[in-house]
Structures are given as C-alpha cells and as structure tokens.
Amino acid sequence: MAAKYEQKDTILHVENLSIVYGEKVIISNIGFTEKNTVRPDKPQGQTIAFLGRSGRGKSTLFRALTGLEEPTTGMVLIPDFEKPIVNGQQPAKKVQEGDVGFVDQKYTLFRHKTIYQSLKYALRNVKISSEEKDEKIITYLKDWGLQTCRNQYPNELSGGQRQRTAILEQLLSSGLYMVLDEPFSGLDVGNIQNVKDAFRLINDSHELNTIIFSTHDIELAVELADSIYVLGYLKNDDGTLTQTGTILKHFDLKEMGLAWQHEFTADHLDITKQIKQIMLAS
Ligand SMILES: Nc1ncnc2c1ncn2[C@@H]1O[C@H](COP(=O)(O)OP(=O)(O)OP(=O)(O)O)[C@@H](O)[C@H]1O
Ligand SMILES: [Mg+2]
Structure with a gap:
C-alpha cells in the first residue's frame, strides 16, 4: 500500500x-x-x-x-x-x-591523516566525549571492514578502503x-x-x-x-x-x-x- x-x-x-x-x-x-x-x-x-x-x-x-x-x-x-x-x-x-557534504568520484582523502585520524577529525564538531567518539569510530571501522588498516595513510589503502573511508567521513561530519x-x-x-x-x-x-x-x-x-x-x-x-x-x-x-x-x-x-x-x- x-x-x-x-x-x-x-x-x-x-x-x-x-x-x-x-x-x-x-x-x-x-x-x-x-x-x-x-x-x-x-x-x-x-x-x-x-x-x-x-x-x-x-x-x-x-x-x-x-x-x-x-x-x-x-x-x-x-x-x-x-x-x-x-x-x-x-x-x-x-x-x-x-x-x-560531498564524496567525489575519486574519493579524495587527507593525505597526511590515517583513517582513524580522518574519522576523528570528521567528528570534531559533534558534541560527545572523546571516549564516545573513539567508541563510535571503532564500531564503524569494525562494521565497515577497516579495523586492520585504521593507522594507515590513504596511499597505503586499496581503492575500496579509500572509498569507504571517504563515505564514512561524510557520514560522520555532514549536516x-x-x-x-x-x-x-x-x-x-x-x-x-x-x-x-x-x-x-x-x-x-x-x-x-x-x-x-x-x-x-x-x-x-x-x-x-x-x-x-x-x-x-x-x-x-x-x-x-x-x-x-x-x-x-x-x-x-x-x-x-x-x-x-x-x-x-x-x-x-x-x-x-x-x-x-x-x-x-x-
Ligand atoms: N574540466 C573539463 N573540461 C572539459 N570537459 C570536461 C571537463 N570535465 C568533464 N568534462 C566533460 O564533460 C562531460 C561530462 O563528464 P562527467 O564527468 O560529468 O560525466 P559523468 O556522467 O559523471 O560520467 P561517468 O559516469 O563516467 O562518471 C564529459 O564529456 C567530459 O569529457
Ligand atoms: Mg561521474
């Protein structure tokens, strides 16, 4: 209906x-x-x-x-x-x-930030404690299959890993x-x-x-x-x-x-x- x-x-x-x-x-x-x-x-x-x-x-x-x-x-x-x-x-x-918020087709990321740092930065304006942010990031990393590369830089990631990081970054920061x-x-x-x-x-x-x-x-x-x-x-x-x-x-x-x-x-x-x-x- x-x-x-x-x-x-x-x-x-x-x-x-x-x-x-x-x-x-x-x-x-x-x-x-x-x-x-x-x-x-x-x-x-x-x-x-x-x-x-x-x-x-x-x-x-x-x-x-x-x-x-x-x-x-x-x-x-x-x-x-x-x-x-x-x-x-x-x-x-x-x-x-x-x-x-924009995720472009090239999945542009901060070159000098690891996945973890990028996601933490994406949450900079969110009003929850630092521990809660960490928890949130860890859950996402796990769910999205990124936990093993959380400390890697964009040039050390596969295309799909970069893409998922770019999407997550926007999910966490966008209005x-x-x-x-x-x-x-x-x-x-x-x-x-x-x-x-x-x-x-x-x-x-x-x-x-x-x-x-x-x-x-x-x-x-x-x-x-x-x-x-x-x-x-x-x-x-x-x-x-x-x-x-x-x-x-x-x-x-x-x-x-x-x-x-x-x-x-x-x-x-x-x-x-x-x-x-x-x-x-x-
Ligand atoms: N900076 C540019 N200068 C000249 N032509 C451009 C420029 N950028 C894109 N184009 C042209 O504009 C047209 C549309 O490109 P666009 O990238 O918007 O297509 P799209 O629908 O996103 O394609 P795809 O599905 O392949 O991503 C193409 O013919 C492309 O060659
Ligand atoms: Mg296109």
Whole structure:
C-alpha cells in the first residue's frame, strides 16, 4: 500500500543550469525542485538518485550542486537555516562550497591523516566525549571492514578502503545534505550493504536529511531512492545525439507509491526497465 506523505518546504531548487567548458556545452537546461517530505508516522528524509550513461554530466552537475563549480547559467538554491523563517518559509541562498557534504568520484582523502585520524577529525564538531567518539569510530571501522588498516595513510589503502573511508567521513561530519558520486561502484557485496544501511539510517533519523547520489546500478537506484532523475544527451532535430547532457525524465517514486518499500516488486522492476530503455536511447 502506498505510504501517506506531504510535500513541505523546498530543500533544493535548481533553475536553468548549464555548464560550458570552452566551446563545449556539457550540461544545459537543468531544472528541478525537491521538497521536504513529511510522513505522519515517522521521520522521513529524502533520497534522490541520478542515473545516466558515462559522460552525460552527473559529476559535472554534482560539482554545481555542491558549490564547487559556478554554473555558466542558472543557479542552485538551498534553504538558508541561519536566517529566520519569513511567512512560513525558510529563506533560500545560493549553495556555496562547504554547505553540502560531498564524496567525489575519486574519493579524495587527507593525505597526511590515517583513517582513524580522518574519522576523528570528521567528528570534531559533534558534541560527545572523546571516549564516545573513539567508541563510535571503532564500531564503524569494525562494521565497515577497516579495523586492520585504521593507522594507515590513504596511499597505503586499496581503492575500496579509500572509498569507504571517504563515505564514512561524510557520514560522520555532514549536516543535513550529502552528495555522493558513485558511492557503490567497486564495493564488494558486504560493503554495498553497509552503505545501503547507512543511507536508510540517515533517511530515518531526520526529515530534512537529504542524500543525493549517482550510480550505474539502475536497480539499486530504484530500490533506494524516492526520486530519480535520468540524465542523457539532448537530441538534434534529425534525431542524432548532441554531446550535451540534460534531465530526460523524472520518476517520483513517492507519487507512484513505490518509495520506502522493503521489497523490490514487479512495479519496481518495470521502472527499472523503463529507465534502461531511456538510457540506451540517450
Ligand atoms: N574540466 C573539463 N573540461 C572539459 N570537459 C570536461 C571537463 N570535465 C568533464 N568534462 C566533460 O564533460 C562531460 C561530462 O563528464 P562527467 O564527468 O560529468 O560525466 P559523468 O556522467 O559523471 O560520467 P561517468 O559516469 O563516467 O562518471 C564529459 O564529456 C567530459 O569529457
Ligand atoms: Mg561521474
């Protein structure tokens, strides 16, 4: 049965966004709005997925969403929680670097910090005792299969270990919003489960918590997200593809009654197939 919910304040608004490098229009005409979802019976965050074939502009868009890159046209607005509410609405501001947690596709880490030191640093603004922080870190390291390399530096880690450390670092330090570029790629089955569990936990703990991620795994996106955007190349008048990415389709799984379910149904499979067709043609 479809879950009851309401859509409240805007939490992310993207308008007419394009990014041009030199002569090349990488993405254009990107616009969408995501709102705070409120359910009567439980805290419900937002999980938003971006799908699209390689080179369609997912990472480029994510750099704009996190304020790392100034768009050529358009803007990205998020609520400004430092300002008082006016007429029942939180005033908006242009996103700036540092406003939003970001795990980039290269899983960038502090070069001179061990895993343990990085995670301790990530908790620097959390108001619990140093012992409690240690306990928390040790539990995570164990659960995420990182305990044996806790004192190693990034250049001494495997790709998957670096990736998990980068994700954990954001989980521990981020505010309400978190953008993750391909957090699942290259992880083994156990670690995929860890990241999925972490997403669920974040989603269930505060109504404003918002996770935005990209993936090449369509099924995983349909399973986890309540809102999915498919990026693809725009078409020329003659039907041939341009090299410019844009949003081709939005699937609101809440509206479809498919969000927040604990099983993957025939309807989920149907959406997966639809998305695959759109991607293959773009
Ligand atoms: N600094 C840059 N200068 C010029 N072109 C760039 C630059 N960065 C990315 N591009 C181009 O922008 C396009 C989109 O790249 P982007 O990394 O956003 O794609 P993506 O959807 O994240 O792909 P993938 O799934 O492979 O990660 C590509 O054609 C890429 O070559
Ligand atoms: Mg990318």
